[in-house]
Amino acid sequence: MSIQNVMSIIKEKGIEFVDFRFVDLSGKAHHITVPASEVSEETFEVGVAFDGSSIPGFRGIEESDMVMMPDTASVFVDPFTAHATLNVMCNIFTPEGERYDRDPRGIAQKAEEYLQTTGVGTAAFFAPESEFFIFDDVRYESGQQGSFYEVDSEEAAWNTGRKEEGGNLGFKIRNKGGYVPVQPVDKQQDIRSEIVRLLVESGLRVERHHHEVATAGQGEINFRFDALTKTADNLLKYKYIVHNTAQQYGKVATFMPKPLFGDNGSGMHVHQSIFDGDTPLFYEKGAYANLSETAMYYIGGILHHAPALIALTNPSTNSFKRLVPGYEAPVNLVFSKGNRSAAVRIPVAAVTPKGCRIEFRTPDSTANPYLAFAAMLLAGLDGIQNKIDPRKLGYGPLDKNIYELSDAEKKEIRSVPASLEEALDALEADHDFLLKGDVFSKSFIENYLDFKRSEAKQVAIRVHPHEYSLYFDC
Structure with missing residues (x-):
């Protein structure tokens, strides 16, 4: 979309404000809002200038001036603001x-350029298939004298x-019993439908x-x-539309990997x-799961580098509360067709040549x-370039339920x-594979490691409530 087209949208839709957004290292969005009357083609x-020193993991105060450069292809009208607002990444x-070498969006664009x-x-x-919970109530505290969290949902098994409720209306969802039930068990049909309506209006298909699967929404x-x-x-x-639609319904949404103990994350x-x-490179009719050798090598790269990748794909301490056996968690570094217990699954149901793909779970x-x-x-x-064959490295295919393997088989x-x-x-x-094409820089990796180790330390040094259950009477 051209700048002129964006200016036409501002005029035709009566836009009052333009919201300029960027993301930090954690993937959280930040914004600066400018009256539409002050926005021109020159903008x-x-x-738009902003202070990079106030964003964790960005720049020091001595070099804080930074610039947001709008991408006109990303604009959409905000469905939640009282005043007509146009959002732009x-x-x-x-x-x-x-x-800026620490700009996550710039890194994504460099990866696309490197591919070419x-x-x-x-x-x-x-x-991405991004799952979430919608709760009715969330409370938590982490202080010197105590810590706790508590969530609640009208759907929850514990209710x-x-x-x-003025008479309990029943139809609660059992632990691991929430996969695609109809109403009245599924009490969030209308909320999700409203989210979908707003997503479609904002340009998503x-x-x-x-x-x-999990209880509690x-x-x-x-x-x-x-x-x-x-x-x-x-x-x-x-994520923006899910969070804000839930709030409009008097509820709260979270994408936290493991907000509940004892059920799926x-x-x-x-x-x-x-x-x-227009040619799909992952398809080869008649091969295992109709996958080409190119796709096999791609899988090899994913699984070979998975321990390092996970620092970027699962970058929270809470991530590893989900990555435990028994809750459909893909903790095993193997590939398989249709098998949801493998880290890499190849979908095989109703797949066309152009729909042939791999799924990193x-x-x-x-x-x-x-x-x-x-x-x-x-x-x-990297897997394609170095012909990393997952079949020769013990990564599968493994078309069994991995959780039911013997201990000896699991050790392999x-x-x-x-x-x-x-x-x-x-x-x-x-991390050398990340440095190819100057997509990630060495300084970015070093900064990211420091940033995330600081988060891990914050959790590690705090007293956990369950430690009282285990050790208070020692």
Whole structure:
């Protein structure tokens, strides 16, 4: 979309404000709002200034001036503001006009540019399945004298005996009993439908929505695949609309991987493929799961680099509360067709040549999508370039329920890191594949490791409430 087209939208839709947005290292959006009367074509050409030193993990106070450069292809009308507002995603530049090497969106764009220089293909397509919970009440505290969290939901299994409903209406969802029930068990049909309506209005193609496996309001909405950076933009838009629609209904949404103990967590399974023009490169009729050798090598790169990748695709301490056996968590570094207990699954139901893809099931929505998608693409490309064959390295295919294997069989399967600290150590030891094409810089990796190790330490040094259960009477 041209700058002139954006200016026409501002005029035709009576836009009062333009919201300029960017994302930080964690993938959280930040914004500066400018009255539409102050926005001109020049605004899109010179950008909007902001203070980079106030964003964790960005710049020091001595070099704080930074510039947001708007991307006109990303605009959409905000469905939640009282005053008509146009939202636009931005890339981050230095005052000297250079790309900022810690800008996650810029890194995603560099990954797409690098793909085109490799000769492998022209475009990488991604489609995340980002799960979430919608709760009725959330409370938590972490202080010197105590800590707790408590969530509640009208759907929750623990509320079968609750009296506060003015007569308990029943139809609660049992643990692990929430996969696609109809109303009145599924009490969030209308909320999800409203989310879908707003997503479609904002420009996304939504394929379906449904209740997910866990009790207490777990849901999933699938939107159509797109190119790498565009999909990351769409995921930011998706989370924004989910969060704000839930709030309008007097509820609260979270993409936290494991907000509940003892039931399924929320993942972000990422479907991905590479095309050369209109030609899908992952399809070969008659091969295992109809996968080409190119796709096999891509899988090899993903699984070979998975311990390091997970520092970017599962970058929270809470991520590793989900990555435990027994809750459909893909902790095993193998690939399989149709098998949801494998880290890499190849969908085989109703798949066309252009729909042939691989699904990396390990990631979750604490990931910054620009960084995670870029890293996955680079790992897959490294597999293609170096012909990393997962079949020869013991990564499968394994078309069995891995959780039902014997202990001896399980010992032969490599697992994901057990903690964020382990994943960060793996990234420190294995990140050369991320430096190709100058997509990620060495300084970015070093800064990211420091940033995330600080988060891990904050959790590690705090007293956990369950420690009182275990040790108070020692």
